Structures are given as C-alpha cells and as structure tokens.
Amino acid sequence: MAGLMLQGTGSDVGKSVLVAGLCRAAANRGLRVLPFKPQNMSNNAAVTPEGGEIGRAQALQAIAARAPLHVDMNPVLLKPQADRTSQLIVHGKVRGTLGAANFREARRPLLGEVLESYRRLEARCDLVLVEGAGSPAEINLRSGDIANMGFARTAGVPVVLAGDIDRGGVIAAVVGTRAVIDPEDAAMIHGFIINKFRGDPALFTDGYEAIERLSGWRGFGVLPWEPAVAQLPSEDAVILERGLGAKPGKLLVACPILPRIANFDDLDPLRQESGVDVAMIPPGTPIPAEAALIVLPGSKATIADMAFLRTQGWDIDVLAHHRRGGAVLGICGGYQMLGRSIADPHGIEGPPGEVAGLGLLDVTTVLAGRKTLQQVEGTAMNAPFTGYEMHMGVTEGPDAARPFARLAQGRADGAIGRDGRTFGTYCHGLLAKPGLRGALLARIGAQSDGFDNDARVDAALDALAETMERHLDIDGLLALAGVTL
Structure with missing residues (x-):
C-alpha cells in the first residue's frame, strides 16, 4: 500500500x-x-x-x-x-x-x-x-x-x-x-x-x-x-501566544490562557462570529472589565490551573465580573473550577489534595473513577447540539439539579447557577452548531451570524x-x- x-x-x-x-x-x-x-x-x-x-x-x-x-x-x-x-x-x-x-x-x-x-x-x-x-x-x-x-x-x-x-x-x-x-x-x-x-x-x-x-x-x-486556514482548528497552543487582539465595537468574550489549557478550539466558533471578539488573556494581564462573557476553558491539570488562576488574580476578576452581572461559562475543567471545591484524593493529576473553587456554582468535584470518553448529543438552552466528553471526575451538588444540558444518552450534564448567568458543562465542541451558540450569545446581548462551524471547516x-x-x-x-x- x-x-x-x-x-x-x-x-x-x-x-x-x-x-x-x-x-x-x-x-x-x-x-x-x-x-x-x-x-x-x-x-x-x-x-x-x-x-x-x-x-x-x-x-x-x-x-x-x-x-x-x-x-x-x-x-x-x-x-x-x-x-x-x-x-x-x-x-x-x-x-x-x-x-x-x-x-x-x-x-x-x-x-x-x-x-x-x-x-x-x-x-x-x-x-x-x-x-x-x-x-x-x-x-x-x-x-x-x-x-x-x-x-x-x-x-x-x-x-x-x-x-x-x-x-x-x-x-x-x-x-x-x-x-x-x-x-x-x-x-x-x-x-x-x-x-x-x-x-x-x-x-x-x-x-x-x-x-x-x-x-x-x-x-x-x-x-x-491560504486565508481559509484561519477557519480550521489549531492543535498547537503556540497560537495562543501570538495574541488574538481586541476588535473595536465587538462584544468581548474573554478566556484566560491557563498553563495546561486543553481543547481551546471550543472557542473557534465564537471567534468566527462577526459581532464577537474572543480575547485570549495571557498571564500577567487582567481580564478586561468590559467582557460580556468569561469562558473558563478545559484543563489537563485542573487543580494546578486553579492555583495558577489565583496567583494571576484572575479569580478576583471573575468574581468582580459576576458581581457586575456578567455571564460565566466553564467547560470541563473550567466547570470544575466554578464549583466550591476540587478534590484529587488519589493523586490522578499530581500530589493528592483538595483546593477551593470559585464558588459560583454550588457543586463539588472529586477526581476519581474511569476517564469519560464519549461523543454526545443533546439539548441546552432549548437548542440541539453535538459534542464530546473527555474528563476525569464526578461533579455533584444542588446546582446540578439545574443541568446545563439534557443528553440523548438519557442523563443530565453540567449545572446552572441560581443567578441564571453561570453555566458549567462537561461537553466540548458544543458551540459548533448555530442553535446553541446563538442562544448563548443572545443571553449576553449579541446576535449570532447563524453559521454551522462544521460546514465552514x-x-x-x-x-x-x-x-x-x-x-x-x-x-x-x-x-x-x-x-x-
């Protein structure tokens, strides 16, 4: 062959x-x-x-x-x-x-x-x-x-x-x-x-x-x-170091660049929206106060990245943003960070231990059990989506009774805070289709262009x-x- x-x-x-x-x-x-x-x-x-x-x-x-x-x-x-x-x-x-x-x-x-x-x-x-x-x-x-x-x-x-x-x-x-x-x-x-x-x-x-x-x-x-390459997802985190600068007149979505950031292509569909500017925030830089949405991304080492988030003062920025009425979306590791605590009793990510989360969701996470790896589809914000799960740990608590999504596999996913502005999910790739992406943008005062990102790719x-x-x-x-x- x-x-x-x-x-x-x-x-x-x-x-x-x-x-x-x-x-x-x-x-x-x-x-x-x-x-x-x-x-x-x-x-x-x-x-x-x-x-x-x-x-x-x-x-x-x-x-x-x-x-x-x-x-x-x-x-x-x-x-x-x-x-x-x-x-x-x-x-x-x-x-x-x-x-x-x-x-x-x-x-x-x-x-x-x-x-x-x-x-x-x-x-x-x-x-x-x-x-x-x-x-x-x-x-x-x-x-x-x-x-x-x-x-x-x-x-x-x-x-x-x-x-x-x-x-x-x-x-x-x-x-x-x-x-x-x-x-x-x-x-x-x-x-x-x-x-x-x-x-x-x-x-x-x-x-x-x-x-x-x-x-x-x-x-x-x-x-x-080839300009079309900009429509393709990047695997290499080197791209994040180049800066994706703010565009005047756009609604700002901010995402901190964590040391072990994972699956950051979740943000690609938002980046392609004409009315949205996705700003990747490098270490040493505050999260802009004018952000309409903060996205806490996936992480390969959630506890270590949670500690890093605090050393950067980003925890203060996120909590201040929330007090001002801003929306927060946590995906996978970012979802875990939004809860009250993250425990790693068996040392899966590093030395055994437990850290406090941001406390914006009334849930707790324990990193234990088998790694979840599966493709999923479901409904969130009254819109269908497809995606995949790739995570360790179990997240439970009162806010999980208000799930972010209902999966076709017959179970719930994620949590929504009592304020209705804090969202956590284990589903990656969920913003590729126009329905859910449009519903999320509508929550923060933006209108989606309505494109299918998979078709664009x-x-x-x-x-x-x-x-x-x-x-x-x-x-x-x-x-x-x-x-x-």
Whole structure:
C-alpha cells in the first residue's frame, strides 16, 4: 500500500494543515485516504466513536479525508500535565504517566504498537498520509525516536520536508536539516515544500533553486498563504501566544490562557462570529472589565490551573465580573473550577489534595473513577447540539439539579447557577452548531451570524485542497507515495 510522510523543519511550520489539505485533495481525486501520526503531544484531543482519544489535528485530517475517526490514526498521544510529566495515551486509552527523564526509554517499546496501527490503516485504504512531530533536525532526540525518522525508516515510508517561509530563514532551515541529520535519515527525504508564502512567488525563484542545489532534494512547490486556514482548528497552543487582539465595537468574550489549557478550539466558533471578539488573556494581564462573557476553558491539570488562576488574580476578576452581572461559562475543567471545591484524593493529576473553587456554582468535584470518553448529543438552552466528553471526575451538588444540558444518552450534564448567568458543562465542541451558540450569545446581548462551524471547516478544507492543487505538484507527491496515477 502507498504511504507518504510530511516532516517539518520545526514545530508549527504547518505540517498538520498540509496533511489535512493533502487528505482532502486525495479524497477529491477519489482515493481512499487516511491520516496517521505516530506520536503526538497535545492537550487538544478528540473522542473517537469507539471511545478513545486522538490528537485534534488527526481528527481534522480524518474529516478532510472524509473518514471516521479511529485511535489507529494517532496511536501514541502525550498530554502534558506539568512541566516535566505527561499522561500517556496508547491506542486511545490512558496507560500511565511519563516523566521527562524516562520518556526516551519508555517510548522505545511503543514503536511496535505504532507500526501495528499503521499497518492496519494501510490495509483499509489506498494511501496513508503521515505527519511527523517537531523536526528530524532535533538530533538530540533521534535515539529511540518513533515520531519522525525512527518511524519512517522502520516503516519504509518516503518523506517530504516542509519549511515555513513566513517565519524567515527557510533556506537555512531546509538545507540545515540536510546538513545535521544522519545520512541514512537524509536518504528518506525525497523533496521539500515551502509553506505560507506571501506575495509574488517569482521573488523566491532564486531561493527555491538554491535549496534544490544545496540540499540535493527536489522541490514540490511553494504554497501561498491560504486565508481559509484561519477557519480550521489549531492543535498547537503556540497560537495562543501570538495574541488574538481586541476588535473595536465587538462584544468581548474573554478566556484566560491557563498553563495546561486543553481543547481551546471550543472557542473557534465564537471567534468566527462577526459581532464577537474572543480575547485570549495571557498571564500577567487582567481580564478586561468590559467582557460580556468569561469562558473558563478545559484543563489537563485542573487543580494546578486553579492555583495558577489565583496567583494571576484572575479569580478576583471573575468574581468582580459576576458581581457586575456578567455571564460565566466553564467547560470541563473550567466547570470544575466554578464549583466550591476540587478534590484529587488519589493523586490522578499530581500530589493528592483538595483546593477551593470559585464558588459560583454550588457543586463539588472529586477526581476519581474511569476517564469519560464519549461523543454526545443533546439539548441546552432549548437548542440541539453535538459534542464530546473527555474528563476525569464526578461533579455533584444542588446546582446540578439545574443541568446545563439534557443528553440523548438519557442523563443530565453540567449545572446552572441560581443567578441564571453561570453555566458549567462537561461537553466540548458544543458551540459548533448555530442553535446553541446563538442562544448563548443572545443571553449576553449579541446576535449570532447563524453559521454551522462544521460546514465552514469543510469548506475551508476544500479551499485549501484547491490551492494545493494549483501550487504543488500533487501528481509528483502521489507518485512518490506509490499511488498509481
């Protein structure tokens, strides 16, 4: 079967988007295509139909391929819990916790399971498109690697290297990769793509030819900056550090950037509303008093992020906002923070302990039991929605008698405060459809544009694929992968 791997000259050079665009281009050509990432590190994840979890980027790529999500698409997922520890997810299920010191050795045995997933995908399709992680030029991480060349060489999958010209230095990035990696690794790379070009491509002709000459690799094209990419969810929290500045005349929705923020793509549909400005609030910055809605996002380490929220003084900002009549929405970990307390008696997230929450909802949370992973649908604010749950813990209390949502699975979800302005839910992705998003915005005095965000994402993938067909040698990439044209 056919396979092709895209690796990058660094993190955030656009590998995830390039694989998604190629998935859609291949699907539009009538190929059965599936995405694959051997090892991912992200707190943005998606739930598969069988009740596992994979990186958000692979979920987007599956949508691009018009294929159901499956745990084989991302067999190893690391979810950072602290600066030196990550939760290890293998084939969609929690397998334990890894520290930075033991990760290199712990990952070696995982290569076999990674290859098993890849071979299963191969058997189901015409083409597997593989995304690398970080860069193969990180030669300090090469020993025991399962994410880049360690996988490519073992699986025999040819590689194309992607470089981001928007950040500058792309000639050195591509040629420098060739210079520092092992010759046998370099032999796996058959070409390069220049990504995110702005302006007239003719101005880069000399640079493009220089890369070909100095690296010995052929170019597969220069992809221009594609505005439709802004409609796609981002997996990498790096995007939050760039600031999503306030827009004059918009109704403000504020979300603090917690150290272990998770599934922040929940906010993407709000960001696309013409009458709304979503401001991601960085550490050291107060939550603006003019915010109409504060969203407390998901968290991979709720107790630690609750403590961080207090050190930033954001607890004072949230409570002051609430006293002024503002609305607050807590999603997953953010829901837990809105309650009276969060207890972790078994040390699931870190040392056993308990912390006080914000007390805006009369509920308490105990982090115990099995992790809930399931796709859901239901009704909230008299509007239907679809989404997914991905959380540890049980939240109970008087305010849970006023649930935020009624799920089709026959149970209630979340809580609404007595004031009718404080909402907590365990459901991610619930704002993608226009009904519930419109109802929420109406509560804070805004009118929704009424779009379906899932449809917007699908249209953006088509636009991206069309741009790639015009500017990249797709025939050459497919031939390299082994697809018979």
